[in-house]
Amino acid sequence: MLKCFPNWYYLGKSNDTIFYESPSYPKEVDLLRVSRGRRTECGGPRSAFYHGFGGSGTVITIGVFLGTNSLPILGVGFLTSQKGHAVVTGGGSGIGRAIARTLAGEGWSVSVLDLSEERAQAVADEITRDGGTARGVACDLSTRDGAQGGVLKARSALGPVKALVNNVGIYPSGPFVEIKDQDWDLVMNVCLKSFLWCSQESLVDMMAQRSGKIVNMASIDGKTPGPGNAAYSAAKAGVISLTRSLAAEMAEFNINVNAVAPGWVETPNILKSDRWKEAIKRIPIGRLAKPEEIADAVSFLLSEKAVYITGEVLNINGGMLMD
Numbered sequence: 001m002l003k004c005f006p007n008w009y010y011l012g013k014s015n016d017t018i019f020y021e022s023p024s025y026p027k028e029v030d031l032l033r034v035s036r037g038r039r040t041e042c043g044g045p046r047s048a049f050y051h052g053f054g055g056s057g058t059v060i061t062i063g064v065f066l067g068t069n070s071l072p073i074l075g076v077g078f079l080t081s082q083k084g085h086a087v088v089t090g091g092g093s094g095i096g097r098a099i100a101r102t103l104a105g106e107g108w109s110v111s112v113l114d115l116s117e118e119r120a121q122a123v124a125d126e127i128t129r130d131g132g133t134a135r136g137v138a139c140d141l142s143t144r145d146g147a148q149g150g151v152l153k154a155r156s157a158l159g160p161v162k163a164l165v166n167n168v169g170i171y172p173s174g175p176f177v178e179i180k181d182q183d184w185d186l187v188m189n190v191c192l193k194s195f196l197w198c199s200q201e202s203l204v205d206m207m208a209q210r211s212g213k214i215v216n217m218a219s220i221d222g223k224t225p226g227p228g229n230a231a232y233s234a235a236k237a238g239v240i241s242l243t244r245s246l247a248a249e250m251a252e253f254n255i256n257v258n259a260v261a262p263g264w265v266e267t268p269n270i271l272k273s274d275r276w277k278e279a280i281k282r283i284p285i286g287r288l289a290k291p292e293e294i295a296d297a298v299s300f301l302l303s304e305k306a307v308y309i310t311g312e313v314l315n316i317n318g319g320m321l322m323d
């Protein structure tokens, strides 16, 4: 008998044994214990083996023996992690890296989308080394083709998108009167339009499942811009408005759309200039945020604890702006 079980949930691994379960699997077997390429005993009459490469997002063939004399039930499954597939854009550095690592630690399988293949892969490797599931996906999010292609690659590796974190951003600065069209357009494309493109592609899955979460990376600059970063601030103000529009439109599909608005965060780009030393004087908490603190807020907004929150823009700025 050949059966197809749509979702195998990756539970974790111990030595060379990998644990999976599937809600659609026959009731007699509530937990599968499978070892790479060979049959293994799993308590009483249950035993199983699989062929294929382990890890979430892998198509596998599974044979299960319900007893020594019974015929094997063969199944073909698509592995997903317990929480599902989360896509993190700009996940190769700074806040995105922290978000990818935090979500993976909580049981999400994570696609790390980044312009730099090396950085995306390095973060995916860190996660895999820690026992999580991740794929690095190199793509240029400044174009519609690049963004859609990135999400498509992620989906074919790790399954339907259940959560999207639009985090990617660039923040060039300079005098307003010197802004060139091409610089303005690049900031808009990366910081705002990629959010549209990646959301549209991910919403195909979310709307079909009538469930999903999107968290957008805004910034304190989208609310209170300073001098020298007009394009960035305009894009971040756009992110705030886009978040609210999308939240209103997606509520009927059970899809939550929220944003986080960090102040100053200890990321490589921020630390390489001295501007933070002046800024810190205006932060009541008296220090910059750690990337992991932004990741924790994102994780909360993606969690079941936040199901009644949508269209919200959460300040994470140490008290710099209270609105």
Ligand SMILES: NC(=O)c1ccc[n+]([C@@H]2O[C@H](COP(=O)([O-])OP(=O)(O)OC[C@H]3O[C@@H](n4cnc5c(N)ncnc54)[C@H](O)[C@@H]3O)[C@@H](O)[C@H]2O)c1
Pocket: 089, 090, 091, 092, 093, 094, 095, 096, 113, 114, 115, 116, 119, 139, 140, 141, 142, 167, 168, 169, 170, 171, 190, 217, 218, 219, 220, 261, 262, 263, 264, 265, 266, 267, 268, 269, 270
């Ligand atoms: N660092 C802060 O203090 C701070 C404060 C408020 C908001 N933010 C926002 O948080 C987000 C992350 O900031 P960060 O400081 O961690 O940034 P970062 O520069 O450390 O990381 C951004 C990543 O995005 C990638 N990237 C850039 N352009 C890309 C493109 N075209 N296609 C694909 N990937 C691309 C980069 O390769 C990099 O790995 C941004 O949206 C930023 O605006 C940061």
